[in-house]
Amino acid sequence: MMTIYISVAVLLGLAYFRVQLWLWSLILVVGITVLAYAWGASAGISVGVGAVAAVAAVLLNVRPLRREVLTRPLFSLFKRLLPPLSETEREALEAGTVGWDGELFSGDPDWQKLLDLPEPALSEAEQQFLDGTVDVLCRMLDDWQIVAKNKDLPPDVWQYLKEQRFFGMIIPPEYGGLGFSALGHSAVIMKIASRSITAAVTVMVPNSLGPAELLLHYGTSAQKDHYLPRLAKGDEIPCFALTGPEAGSDAAAMPDRGIVSKGLFNGEEIVGIRLNWEKRYITLGPVATLLGLAFKLEDPDHLLGAKEDLGITLALIPTNTPGITIGNRHVPLDMPFMNGPNWGKDVFIPLDWIIGGPERAGQGWRLLMESLGVGRSISLPALSTGAGKLACRATGAYARIRRQFRVPIGQMEGVEEALARIGGLTYQIEAARSLTCAAVDRGEKPAVLSAVVKYTATERMRQVLNDAMDIQGGSGICLGPRNLLGRPYQSIPIGITVEGANILTRTLIVFGQGAIRSHPYVLKEMQAVAEPDQAAGLRAFDEHFFAHVGFTISTGVRAFISGLTGGQLLPVPDGPNRRILQRTSRLSSAFVLTADTAMLILGGNLKRKEKLSGRLADILSNLYLISAVVKQFEDRGRPKEEQPLMEWACAESFRVIETSFQEFLRNFPNRPVAWLLRLATFPLGFRSAAPKDDLGHQVAGLLMTPSPTRNRLTQGIFVPTDVDEPLGRIEDALVKVIVAEVVEKKLRLAQRQGVIRETREADLPAAGIAAGVITTEEAQEVEQANAARAEVIRVDDFPSATLRQGGDQ
Known part of the structure; x- marks a missing residue:
């Protein structure tokens, strides 16, 4: 034995x-x-x-022998079993680059590699722009006026955005732009978002998926020289028209068509493209002068070559081109950023209006996939983080200022629980935002991680703002100039929906694309099977398949042993986060084994099992969040006072990961395999739980107390000092309330001892002076705090006649 x-x-x-x-x-x-x-x-x-x-x-x-005896039959079997990939599916899978997601799919992440990456940092020019130019813009923005009255940004704001090159942040200086990094671009959007969602979206769109991004990477020299300076200065306002009534996320179903044909252009007969399209939900569409258009290109007369169906193509078209109709405006949940439909009927354009020129005809889907990844990595995570930080700053202070039953509502455990989520989830999305921007700045094009960070950031924004609205209560739901959170709350579904709706992102992209793109062998095996050269394909398949088999066996053993030991034998860098890294590595191996098994058992059917793939997406997403949180904490020098935020954020992700594993295994259709998987991955059962109450208490306390940690958590948003501003008023009241709390304790004690018999709050200071309990100066501190508190909790009201006229006059 x-x-x-x-x-x-x-x-x-x-x-x-x-x-x-x-x-x-x-x-x-x-x-x-x-x-x-x-x-x-x-x-x-x-x-x-x-x-x-x-x-x-x-x-x-002996590889030649193995290939003939074992691999060849397997190769033929895989050819029959693997569903054929469409051109759009293949290009989507091969677009972008693999980064830290590849480490998480290895089952053995190299943590030192992550920790050795330089700390994300803004350049001096970017910081100056944020502290100066962006602050000036924020002071110009009156969000109530923009949303409730004007339904647009004021003309002076539009002019300022153009003059200060806000629309050219990503355009290099040689073309007249600012040449900002992804982190700098993100920081600008985040700060503006904390002031006005409408302004943030207006600035966001020209700098994410749009003509500038596409021209920079794929445009011809002539296209760049002509358009980039004009886009940088705001002489051209761009939009990008992709989504249509019949094809939202399903680009393959796009009905918009371009036909290569001969026609007259500027009085001369040329070979060009005759276009017909219908698009909607196009941000900046109503004011755009330059339209980026996605359409399917066909060449029935073979004017460009033998191929008739050329595929999805992108073109740049001035909106004053004959045949273009710019429609009326959409109203995205009362957010008045410019958004609307447009149409084209028999619009004839030259071939050199194709982005990248005629040789880029049919390459549009690949271009879009690579550009979408960059846009998702920056814009929406920045907007979400700005909203989260605003909620931390404003609602954390409000919970200290607002009282019920004579105590700050933040001291009530139910409110404290919501505050902890607000702080911990915001800490998560800030970490993911900065880590992903840093990857883009290193030259990566994160295909999978861009989907992860967009999905996780916008979903956490939803939770954070829901919690903030619960705490704010009536002051949150009554719109007006004093309300800081109503408009961000209204904007939640916008962030959830655009650049890939979150339901689709979670169930089809994060894991569906990640399982193939980020896995060390799966995409290579698929490419080998699709290789036209049978001999080369067989050799490649042989190499990758048997490496995959060994990888899966090893991962299964590592998952089982790590499950028995809690990962305590796994080598990770030393430090206070050692156990967090070991647990994450252990869960990474469990995830990879589960993913491999699911792909083996379900094959192509897995992509239709969206509930299962969605749970695997949640596991991968939270593994990434833990990585980002630890990296952020380490980069900041492991500040002890910040440790509760870091620990809460990691504990919450561990809870989600184990819950997702449980639900996956409980619903996996092959029950014997599910039982074996559970034994291999969690041999001692599921152990993770929600963050402890004491930890949540510490996080909530950080939000309610002015400190360097609170400042760091909310760093990068616009914090006005003027008490006529809602946030400035809250900041002023918080300081006064905290100062007065010391005096109020004296008064409460005197009440309990019978020295003061007055019970009305407003009369307590005077009674305290009369009883000799407090001084006149201390009484003034209480009165100032009470006055400041009253201003903070006051809500806007309007005459009925004014509301019937459509807004505050």
């Missing part, structure tokens, strides 16, 4: 440490021979058993 135990231990060790196949085979042959002899077999039989094992080892290790 001891021999069996030793043998099993050796095999597990070989798998755990991922030894090479030849060494594994050699040890296995020797081991089988020795075991046969130890169990009583004769020397001849033992040698015979060893010989059989040796033949199997040779079959596995």
Whole structure:
């Protein structure tokens, strides 16, 4: 029996440490021979058993033999089983780059690699722009006036945006733009979003998916020289028309068509494109002068070559081109940023209006996939983080200022629980925002992680603002100039919906694309099977398939052993986060084993099992959030006072990960496999729970108390000092309320002791002076705090006649 135990231990060790196949085979042959002899077999039989094992080892290790005997039948089987990829699916899978998501899919993340990355930092020019130019813009913005009355940004704001190159943040200086990094671009959007969602979206769109982004990467020299300076100065206002009534997320179903044909342009007959389209939900569409258009291009007369269906193509078209109709405005949940439909009927354009020129005809989907990844990485996470930080700052202070039952509402445990979520989730999305921007600035094009950060940031914004509205109560739901959160709350579904609705992003993209794109072998196997050269495809498939088999066996062993030990044997960098990193590595191996098993058992059906793939997406997303949170904490020098935020954020993600594993395994259709998976990944059961109440208490306290930690958590938003501003009024009241709390304790004690018999709050200071309990100066502190509190909790009201006229006059 001891021999069996030793043998099993050796095999597990070989798998755990991922030894090479030849060494594994050699040890296995020797081991089988020795075991046969130890169990009583004769020397001849033992040698015979060893010989059989040796033949199997040779079959596995001699590649030409392995390819003919084992790989070729498997290769043919995979060709039959794998569903054919459409051109759009293939381009989507191959777009962008793999970064930290590849480490998470390895089952053994290299944490030192992550921690050694430089800390994300703004340049001096970016910081000056934020502190000066952006602050000036924020002071110009009156969001109530913009939304309730004008339904647009004021003309002076539009002019300022153009003059200060807000629409050219991503355009290099040589073309007249600001040349900001992804982090700088994100920081600008985040600060503006804390002031006005309408202004933030207006600035956001020209700098994310749009003509400038596409021209920079794919435009011809002539296109860049002509358009980029004009876009940088605001002489051209761009929009990008992708979504239509019949094709939102399903680009393959796009009905918009361009036909290569001959026609007259400026009085001359040329070969061009005749276009017909209908688009909607196009941000900046109503005011755009330059239209980026996605359409399917066809060449029935073969004017460009033998191919008739050229595929999705992108073009730049001035909106004054004959045949274009710019429609009326949409009203996205009362947010008055410019958004609306447009149409084109028999619009004839030259071929060189194709982005990148005629040679880019049919390459539009790949261009879009790569550009969408960058846009998702920056714009919406920035907007979400700005809203989250505003809620932390404003609602945290409000919970200290507002009182019920003579105590600050933030001291009530129900409110405290919501405050902890506001702080912890905002800490998460700030970490993910900065880490993902840093990846873009290193030249990465994060295809999968862009979807992760867009999905997680906007969903956490939803939770944060819901909690903030619960705490604010009536002051949150009554709109007016004093209300800081009503408009961000209204904007939640906008962020959830645009650049890929979150339901689709979670169930189809994060895991559906990630399982193929980020996995070390799956995409390579699919490419090998699709290789036109059969011999080359067979060789590649042989290499990747058997590497995949070894990887899966090793990952299963690592997941099982780590599950038994809680990951405590896993090597990770030393420090206060050691256990967090070990737990994350352990869950990474459990995730990869589960993902591999799901793909093996369900095959192509997995992409239709969206509930299952959505849970795997939640696991991957939260593994990334933990990584970002730890990286952020380490970059900041492990500040002790910030540790509750870091621990709460990680604990919450661990809870979501284990809950997602539970739900996945409970609903996996092959029950024996689900049972085996549970045994392999969680042999001791599920252990993670929600963050402890004491931890939540500490996080809530950080939001309600002025401190460097509170400032760091909300860093980058616009914080006015003027008490006529809603946030400035709250900031002023918070300081006064905290100062007065010391005096109020004296008054409460005097009441309990019978020294003061007055019960009316307003009369307590005077009674305290009369009783000699407090000084006149202390009474003034209480009165100032009471006056400031009254101003903060006051809500706007309007005459009925004014509301009938459509707004505050």
